[in-house]
Amino acid sequence: MKINRRKVLSILGISPAILAGSTAVAGEKKKKPAAALSTGFKIEAVNPKGMPPPIQLIPMAPRLSSLDGKTIYLVSDGFAGADRFLAQIAIWFQKNMPSVKTIYRLKAGSYFDDDPKLMAEMKANGNAMIMAYGH
């Protein structure tokens, strides 16, 4: 499946294709309608979009050199099925990378919510996390 990066950007308020076939007049709000062309009168309409929040880029956490002997938390966000799928991942590690220790946890709250207590536990005792969203 091909990812449509333009669509991904557009949820952030970015409209890369928005100028197709049009003339953008950034910053001008009171320009009179342009002169008639062979295709008809041109008019000026304003952008209806509100103000999306600025995005603070966050550097990703440094990666591990390998998983040997490491502890990986398997975290479910609570949607149906995530717990069972993570259990299969634990089995896979037991069979294929037995030096990896896995710990299962259910994140508190809805999938919207942070779980600071769990995050602190993982930071103290874990080396990595695999998080599964249900459906």
Added chain:
Amino acid sequence: MGLPTAPLVTIAFVGLAKSNAASRGMPDERICFLPHPMTDKTDAEMYQVLLGNDPVTNKPLMPEIIDALTKPLTADEQKSGLVTPDIGPATYVDTAENLQRIYLDNNMTDFMPIILPTEEKVQAMLKGTSHKPDEVVGTLSAAKGAQPSWTFTVRHVAINAVMAGALPEHLPTILAISATGQPALFSSTSSFSRILLLNGPISDKIKMNYGIGAMGPFAEPNAVIGRAWTILSKNLGGCGMPGLSYMGTLGSNLNYNNVCIAETENKLPDGWQPFHVQKGFKPTDSVVSIFNGWSLNNVAWFPNMPYHELINNWLTHFFSFGTSAATLLLDPTVAREAKSKGFNSKEELSDYWSKNSKTPAWLYWDTHQKELEQAKAGVEPYASYLKMGDADIPFQRFYRRGRPGGPPVANPKSSIEIIVLGGETNTYWAGGDFSHVTSVPIDKWA
């Protein structure tokens, strides 16, 4: 957080997951994708998924997960700093026909023709409020906490009101709706829809239709106010982008207009209060109320029993997502009949339904698995319920009992709302799974 992470998401949520990661500052987060759905798979089938490929990258899944945790970071993945999203130019200049296409192709409309928001029209619209154009009205998000919250001003709302075909006299109501921070288009997979209810002097002032065809396309304010909410939700909150900020699998036709209605206050039976008065406002206040739900059932049926009994039976057998809230929309003829049977207020009728409606056995057990286990172990009253077979269970669904898992509510109130509207051409009524979200005053935005 500081821990290398491999998020796993099913393929139905590719756009949502990537856009969410980007809006939270990690546009290159190493998300691994799974087939969809996963919930119906057996454990053995899930294990086979692990042995297969990521359906997006077509690479073996488990090595990809391990790579996500161990492969050194690229320069892009280590970037920091602040990015200001680009929302496009301040204005667009083209022919009217081309502009319609530009707004449509960029998901800034409801895919029906719009009134092009020229500066002249926006200025005329702004005359509908005393508030300054640059005053911040509030924030809007497709799902607060999960999707970005956009900020917007009075001018932004006015632009979108123009696009929907609204008049300046409609702007205070549209501003009041916007200020709630409630989107018309919620991101859920369950295809939420909304009801907008107007009460008080505003209804006659702007000529809302609450007579014949009160829920249909028969009056300008009903049409354009409801439409404006959908359009502004897209442009002022980033809502309604399928696969990114909207995931409703079937969608809802009600989203075009959000069932924008007004209560027929002048035909309420004696003692029955208008909806906004029930919620603590004065009769002279102009108020808009928002309801959240999924569907409406317009019932045409001539019973041999009183309507309150018919509707009670409908409530027993009606079910929907959540199953515990309902809103009844009664023609004034039905309301008067209920009054004649002794229901002297909406509250009395609502309480009657909450106390007397039951739950079909299959629905009760399907939603009470823990109680089913207790029933099998002989715990009462569940054991007696189980002995009833297919008969309706005397479990009253329509109460506000609080969130599942939360503290029980001491004196739960009925969760059934009643609205009276319609043209009295027949004894019809509609019911649905809507619950009241909020009621807000309109006049402060005049």
